[in-house]
Amino acid sequence: PTGPSKPPGLSVAESHRERTDAVRQRMKLQPASNHHAGLSGTSLNTATLLAHQSAGGSPGEQKAMVCWQVRVSNNPKQINNDLPYGNKPWAYSVWLSDIKEHVLQQIAGDWNRNGAAPLKTEEVSFRWSGNRVFEKDTSTMKLGDFVAFHQTPTMSFYLEKVPPVWKSHAKGKAPCLCFELYVDHHSYSKRLRKAARHRAGAASDSDGSDEDDDPSTDAMVRSMVRGAPKRSRPLEDSSEANKPTIQKRSDITLKQIKCIVNNENGQYEFEDTNVVVKGAIRDKPFSSGAMKHVYDLHGLDGKSYVAKRFYRISENETAHDPLFDDEESRIAATVPIEDNEVQLQCKLARLAWGRWFLQKFYAHARSVNVHVDSDIAFAGAFLGKEIECPSRASGVDTIDEDTKGLTWLIEDRRPQTVIRFSGTLDHRTLRRDLRSATISAFAHFVWGASHRNFVFADLQGTPHPVRGKDGLILFDLMTHSLAGDTGVGDFGREGILTFLRDHSCNTVCRDLGLDRSMPLEFAESDNPQSSSGEDEE
CATH class of the missing domain: 3.30.200.20 (Phosphorylase Kinase; domain 1)
Incomplete structure (x- = not known):
């Protein structure tokens, strides 16, 4: 044919x-x-690809005013005056995680000033003003569901506490939510240290001793987290950016x-x-x-x-x-x-x-009674x-x-915020939280459960409710297979070798027994000419 x-x-x-x-x-x-x-x-052409305007929602849709300031965990007692603050009305149909991503982009220019390394979405979170954490399983809601949850008599106190800087916005008819973008400086610094160790060629153990005090990378990390000039300023979307497009x-x-x-x-x-x-x-x-x-x-x-x-x-x-x-x-x-x-x-x-x-x-995991992110x-x-x-x-x-x-x-339709756990040919894990460890162990499990025939790659997800809890939806993954026939992005045996090279068993892998029952090597029948180690050379 x-x-x-x-x-x-x-x-x-x-x-x-x-x-x-x-x-x-x-x-x-x-x-x-x-x-x-x-x-x-x-056949339709356009001079530019129009930005998707999720903030506005549908015509006539109810909105809430979201106000925000920034607090950084290495100085948790006060608002960070080096970074901007702002406010914007958002439609009820918008996901909170997308609003958070918007705010993160708003502060990026000031945070990255003087060469500071960019923040990742998983290193920041929304909190209520006054450094009050969100109620459990509410951070992945849509804005309208979040507002309804906090308009109940037992939760309305979150809406009632308004910092002086936002008092004028609280007088409007729309609900006013006063948030803080909380930067987890500890996780941010730890990621930079681990990345520095990788670049330096140091041996990496995803569950080794704490690297926070490693003098070999402290100087590099300090150079990457330099703050912006001490100047706080409000940010508002320009009228040009708010113009509706047809x-x-x-x-x-x-x-x-x-x-x-x-x-x-x-x-x-x-x-x-x-x-x-x-x-x-x-x-x-x-x-x-x-x-x-x-x-x-x-x-x-x-x-x-x-x-x-x-x-x-x-x-x-x-x-x-x-x-x-x-x-x-x-x-x-x-x-x-x-x-x-x-x-x-x-x-x-x-x-x-x-x-x-x-x-x-x-x-x-249930059969061996091991706790994982479910x-x-x-x-x-x-x-x-x-x-x-x-x-x-x-x-x-x-x-x-x-x-x-x-x-x-x-x-x-899901939030547009994306958290990446592996690439097409890069499977190293730079984070140690339970979710990252679970996904890394899952990737190891797939290698063994497929009888060492293929691996998952490009594991990525978006924050989203899962069975009523703050969860993660994985999507758009790729595979590498021995036959190389599972679709675009399948690099065959070469792709599998990158997983076997990069994966380092964490505590979840070891508690599940994957390091013993599912070895990170080809089956003998799939490797007749040489060992995987010789091939990697």
């Missing part, structure tokens, strides 16, 4: 074509045919396809659910990664979704292609519809695998194949017997 015909002006590497065919065969998909050589993409949508009708995993052996298959999802999708993406665009989708069922599609499927083949030199070109970029569908099927299968392995991991879950998702009339975002002119509709990966 032949693959899709090559579209004019689009260079697709033969190595990638072979990989796509291998993935198609592995997943038992129908071979591509020439009459399905449609393109995914959009966003356009088109109707979209999707046939829902889910990935079903056999609970006994982990084998998966795709199932047409006979469910049709209707909604309206933005014409332009609100976010773009190295290979995918992300669009805002409002369902007629009242749910908010994100819709993802590939605009390229190999970094190497377009590394020096002028097609990707600017945002306008990236929005208009295309890949064959068949290839987009196959790779999205791989993405959905990875999420399904993740959920299956996580269930097994938690079951193992408030972690994988994102729910499905494939949506356009039927009837194509959306403008798809770039497809018509859907008929000769042209298939574009396939999208559809996920529930």
Whole structure:
């Protein structure tokens, strides 16, 4: 069978074509045919990729005023006067974690002044004014749910305490929330010390002795945490930034396809659910990664979704292609519809695998009575194949017997804040908290539970309620497999070797017995010519 015909002006590497065919065969998909050589993409161009305006919410949506100042843990008794403060109205539908990320970006310029290393989102948290911590399991709420929780008689005292600097804002009709962005300077400094040790080539043990007093890195850390000039100033969004932009949508009708995993052996298959999802999708993406665009989708069922599609499927083949030199070109970029569908099927299968392995991991932890972070879950998702009339975002002119509709990966809308735990080829852990240790141990468990056939990479998540608690939703992961056929980003044996090289067992790994039962080496049958150590050389 032949693959899709090559579209004019689009260079697709033969190595990638072979990989796509291998993935198609592995997943038992129908071979591509020439009459399905449609393109995914959009014919709509724009001078710039418009920023997604989550702060405003829907027209007429209720809002609350969020005011903030900064407190740093190395001087916890007072507000930090070196850093700015500010206030802004936010829609009830916005996640608190996204508001926190916005505030973090607001102080970044002053914090990074004179060369200080940037803060990470997991090193800061919201607190109430007066350094009062949030009630348990409220920090991942949407703003409206958070306000409703604190308007109850037993919680209203949080809203009633207003610092003098915000008294005028508290007189308005909208609820006024007076927060502090609390910077965990201890965790921040510890991360810099560990990073410095890695750069210095020092042996690293993720559960070794405390490094806080290591004189070899103290000077470097001090140079990276120098403060800004002592000047406190208010920050408010400029009128230009607050100007509303006109966003356009088109109707979209999707046939829902889910990935079903056999609970006994982990084998998966795709199932047409006979469910049709209707909604309206933005014409332009609100976010773009190295290979995918992300669009805002409002369902007629009242749910908010994100819709993802590939605009390229190999970094190497377009590394020096002028097609990707600017945002306008990236929005208009295309890949064959068949290839987009196959790779999205791989993405959905990875999420399904993740959920299956996580269930097994938690079951193992319970069986040996080991405490792990149990408030972690994988994102729910499905494939949506356009039927009837194509959306403008798809770039497809018509859907008929000769042209298939574009396939999208559809996920529930989540906060945009992302916490990363590993990269594609970098699996080192620089944090020691229970959540990081649990995810690192989970990655080790997957290596052993897959009979040493593959590993998870690019483990990342967003703060989100999980079973009513402040949890984490993992999404958009990658895999490296011995066969190298699990989709874009699978570096095969080379990718697995990076995990075996980087992973260092922590206390969770050892308490679960993974260091003994699941060795970080290839099975003998998978390594007939040399040991893994010789290969790494």
